[in-house]
Structures are given as structure tokens and as C-alpha cells.
Amino acid sequence: xxxxxxxxxxxxxxxxxxxxxxxxxxxxxxxxxxxxxxxxxxxxxxxxxxxxxxxxxxxxxxxxxxxxxxxxxxxxxxxxxxxxxxxxxxxxxxxxxxxxxxxxxxxxxxxxxxxxxxxxxxxxxxxxxxxxxxxxxxxxxxxxxxxxxxxxxxxxxxxxxxxxxxxxxxxxxxxxxxxxxxxxxxxxxxxxxxxxxxxxxxxxxxxxxxxxxxxxxxxxxxxxxxxxxxxxxxxxxxxxxxxxxxxxxxxxxxxxxxxxxxxxxxxxxxxxxxxxxxxxxxxxxxxxxxxxxxxxxxxxxxxxxxxxxxxxxxxxxxxxxxxxxxxxxxxxxxxxxxxxxxxxxxxxxxxxxxxxxxxxxxxxxxxxxxxxxxxxxxxxxxxxxxxxxxxxxxxxxxxxxxxxxxxxxxxxxxxxxxxxxxxxxxxxxxxxxxxxxxxxxxxxxxxxxxxxxxxxxxxxxxxxxxxxxxxxxxxxxxxxxxxxxxxxxxxx
Numbered sequence: 001x002x003x004x005x006x007x008x009x010x011x012x013x014x015x016x017x018x019x020x021x022x023x024x025x026x027x028x029x030x031x032x033x034x035x036x037x038x039x040x041x042x043x044x045x046x047x048x049x050x051x052x053x054x055x056x057x058x059x060x061x062x063x064x065x066x067x068x069x070x071x072x073x074x075x076x077x078x079x080x081x082x083x084x085x086x087x088x089x090x091x092x093x094x095x096x097x098x099x100x101x102x103x104x105x106x107x108x109x110x111x112x113x114x115x116x117x118x119x120x121x122x123x124x125x126x127x128x129x130x131x132x133x134x135x136x137x138x139x140x141x142x143x144x145x146x147x148x149x150x151x152x153x154x155x156x157x158x159x160x161x162x163x164x165x166x167x168x169x170x171x172x173x174x175x176x177x178x179x180x181x182x183x184x185x186x187x188x189x190x191x192x193x194x195x196x197x198x199x200x201x202x203x204x205x206x207x208x209x210x211x212x213x214x215x216x217x218x219x220x221x222x223x224x225x226x227x228x229x230x231x232x233x234x235x236x237x238x239x240x241x242x243x244x245x246x247x248x249x250x251x252x253x254x255x256x257x258x259x260x261x262x263x264x265x266x267x268x269x270x271x272x273x274x275x276x277x278x279x280x281x282x283x284x285x286x287x288x289x290x291x292x293x294x295x296x297x298x299x300x301x302x303x304x305x306x307x308x309x310x311x312x313x314x315x316x317x318x319x320x321x322x323x324x325x326x327x328x329x330x331x332x333x334x335x336x337x338x339x340x341x342x343x344x345x346x347x348x349x350x351x352x353x354x355x356x357x358x359x360x361x362x363x364x365x366x367x368x369x370x371x372x373x374x375x376x377x378x379x380x381x382x383x384x385x386x387x388x389x390x391x392x393x394x395x396x397x398x399x400x401x402x403x404x405x406x407x408x409x410x411x412x413x414x415x416x417x418x419x420x421x422x423x424x425x426x427x428x429x430x431x432x433x434x435x436x437x438x439x440x441x442x443x444x445x446x447x448x449x450x451x452x453x454x455x456x457x458x459x460x461x462x463x464x465x466x467x468x469x470x471x472x473x474x475x476x477x478x479x480x481x482x483x484x485x486x487x488x489x490x491x492x
Contacts, residue, residue, distance in 0.1 A: 100160040102471040105451040123189035144445035147185040168243035175214035182221035189314035205234040231308035252306025365423040381442035383414040432475040
């Protein structure tokens with residue numbers, strides 16, 4: 001709410017706090033040896049910085065995090081006025097050491113230093129015996145919808161206890177960069193290429209487009225409306241899994257390419273469309289919803305400049321081939337794109353799945369030669385029902401299985417109030433997988449919680465059930481019979 005000069009003062013204080021927090025997050029990397037020698041000054045544990053607020057009364061300091069069995073008070077967000085923003089150094093004696101023994105989905109997840117795990121829309125990769133999580137570092141409040149820090153990395157031996165490895169890819173201070181501070185960077189995914197020995201990071205990029213697009217001022221960034229029309233895929237590479245990653249470029253996949261098996265049909269669509277609307281300026285999502293254009297026309301509209309790429313995931317198949325699965329065609333279709341041998345470009349071979357179905361947040365995995373994909377509908381930040389698909393080939397045909405969730409009507413309708421982001425193969429348990437989702441909190445994205453749930457099986461199909469607490473022993477148990485019947489019909 002913006003209705004007084006008092007709010008301006010609070011916002012000014014908030015943006016100052018955000019500036020200092022971002023500076024702390026972007027402390028230059030140092031060697032592991034130096035970090036061990038000076039544990040209190042690791043980049044992952046910046047020293048407390050005191051920020052005085054103009055409020056007439058002092059604000060109480062935030063509660064110290066409690067042991068893992070409890071839910072501690074969250075660290076004050078940079079968009080909220082507070083007496084200070086402080087992240088305790090690891091050596092502080094009264095900060096309890098985090099040592100989780102089980103998963104507690106939806107509760108505050110802390111790293112090993114007792115700080116909030118800040119990695120949203122995350123992707124996961126296993127490397128040299130450890131799991132690595134890469135996600136969006138979000139701020140609180142109105143600044144949370146823009147990217148001001150970058151991609152944060154955490155590592156874990158057991159998927160329970162996470163070490164903060166720092167910012168793997170930092171937002172740029174160059175106004176000409178695609179990842180200039182204040183642009184939108186979402187759903188980072190890292191894959192490793194054994195031929196080039198490079199770690200390849202892909203991400204969804206939305207460029208700033210307002211008149212203030214070249215400004216680094218927090219007031220300007222906060223005032224800019226989020227614009228998702230760029231719909232580009234971004235690329236960064238590194239020699240080390242934790243980074244730093246060097247940003248390469250962003251682009252749209254496969255310009256002037258037709259999908260496998262659809263060239264003749266789409267050529268005909270293009271011929272007619274050029275006669276009807278040569279500039280293709282009327283092919284919009286709104287006109288699609290009004291029935292004036294079909295999903296194929298949206299594909300042709302983007303044919304020359306490349307296909308849209310919003311929510312996406314990355315997947316490496318058993319044969320070493322890699323793919324990006326992207327929400328394209330105004331989110332109306334999921335496109336599955338084959339990557340080049342170095343995983344840094346596209347081969348031109350791709351397919352369209354679930355045309356006109358409007359899916360987001362794809363998460364793909366493979367078991368016993370069969371491919372499974374969990375996605376969500378398109379309802380903004382609001383949770384909706386998950387969708388399960390299966391195929392015998394990565395390029396399909398993909399079949400609609402329905403809703404994989406089991407539980408109460410509300411749990412089934414909202415995917416336990418979460419949206420899919422990834423499905424992790426468990427290295428220590430053959431055939432075991434962990435579903436990861438985000439509980440988006442649209443007015444405070446920094447406080448969006450991460451949920452981990454075991455993927456269970458019924459009649460050869462994956463299902464999800466809510467569990468307040470669970471551990472890896474669940475994968476040792478024999479499959480249980482269905483607790484509730486599946487939805488009567490697939491959710492469209």
C-alpha cells in the first residue's frame with residue numbers, strides 16, 4: 001500500500017537494506033583454504049550490518065533460529081523495515097548447528113549455518129558424491145519479483161542438510177546485459193558435459209523493457225511491471241560446479257525450424273497465415289482465447305525469431321543426449337528440444353507436446369525405460385492441480401495420466417499448495433525419486449517454502465502423498481495399496 005510519506009520512508013529504508021544484503025551476497029569468491037582458515041569471514045556468512053530505521057521506536061531484533069526440530073523466526077526481509085539485517089557467522093556460539101534427520105515438507109529449511117535456504121525454482125545435480133541445488137535467490141516484498149542477486153548454490157550429502165556454496169551466477173551491473181540487475185532470471189538448471197568437462201547452466205530470462213530499464217535504482221526496479229514477453233533461454237558455463245559461472249547469451253530456441261513430424265502441416269498454416277495477417281501482429285494470447293487463432297498460428301508467429309521459452313527443465317537421457325523441455329507458444333505447449341553434443345546449443349530437432357494444454361513447471365524423470373513428467377496448469381503464483389504424463393520415447397507420444405496427487409480434495413486440487421520444480425533420482429536407492437516443489441508466496445517470494453516428497457508407486461505409476469515428516473527409509477518399504485482412488489478423469 002502506497003498512501004503516505006511514511007511509506008516512502010519505509011521503502012527507502014527497505015531498499016537501503018536490500019542494497020547492503022545484495023553486496024553481502026556478492027562477496028568475491030575466495031579459495032577453500034582461505035575460507036577454512038577464517039571461518040567467521042566466509043562469503044556464505046557475511047558479518048552483521050546495522051541499519052538504523054527512521055521509525056520513532058526501535059524494532060525488536062529478529063528471533064534467533066531454533067534447533068532443526070522447531071520452526072525458527074525468519075530473518076527479516078530486505079523489503080521490510082527492521083532495526084537491522086544480520087546473518088550470524090558460523091562461529092557464533094549461540095547459533096545452533098543444523099542437523100536434520102528427516103524431511104519436514106513446507107517448514108522453514110535452513111542451511112548448515114542456520115540461515116534460510118534461498119533457492120527457488122531449483123534444479124538438482126549429483127556430482128562427486130554430493131547433490132547440488134541451484135535456485136533463484138529471492139528478496140522479500142515488491143523487489144522479490146525481480147532478480148537482484150542471481151543464482152545461489154547449495155550442496156548436500158543426503159538431501160537433508162545443505163551447505164551454502166555462495167552465488168554461482170551473479171546478476172550483472174552492465175545495463176546492456178540480459179542479466180542486468182532487476183531483470184528476471186528463473187528456474188536455473190545445471191547439467192554436466194563429460195566431453196567438454198564443462199558445467200552448463202540454463203535459465204529462463206526476461207529482459208527489462210521499461211523506460212527505466214538501464215537504471216540500477218531500486219525505486220525504478222520496484223516500479224517496473226514484470227514483463228514476460230522476452231521468453232528467452234539463457235546460457236552460462238563454468239569449469240567448477242559451484243562456479244563462478246560465466247554468462248554467455250540468451251536466445252530463443254530453434255528459429256526457422258519445424259518440429260519433428262509437423263513440417264507439412266505447419267507450412268500450410270504459415271502460407272494461409274501470411275495472407276490473412278502478414279505482420280502477424282494480431283496473433284496474441286487474447287485473440288487465441290477468443291478463438292480467432294489456434295495454437296499452430298502462435299507457433300508460426302514465433303517461427304522466424306525462435307520459439308518462446310519460459311518455465312523449463314533440463315534432462316540427460318541414458319544415452320547421454322540432453323534436452324530442454326520449455327513452456328512455449330504463450331505457455332500453450334511444452335516443447336522438447338534436443339541439445340547439441342556440448343549441451344550449449346540446439347540441434348534443430350524438437351517436438352511439441354500437450355498442444356493447447358497450457359502447462360508450466362515441467363519436471364521429468366525416467367524409470368524402467370518409461371518417461372514420466374509432472375507439470376502444472378497456468379494460474380500465475382496460485383497453486384493448481386498437478387498433471388502426470390508418460391511416454392515410451394522422449395519425443396512421445398505423451399499420454400495424459402491425470403493427477404498424481406493423493407489426499408484430500410484440497411490437496412489434490414493444489415498439489416499440496418505447491419508447484420513442481422524437479423524430480424531428483426536418489427543415488428543411494430535404485431528406482432527411488434524425490435519430488436521437489438515450491439510453495440509460492442506471491443507477496444513475499446523469499447519466504448516461499450520448498451517441499452520434498454517421496455515419489456511412491458501404484459500400478460506402475462508415480463503418485464504423491466503429503467507427509468508431515470519422512471526419511472529415506474520409506475523407499476525400503478514394500479509398495480502400499482492405494483489409499484484413495486485416482487481422479488475420475490484426467491485433469492485438462
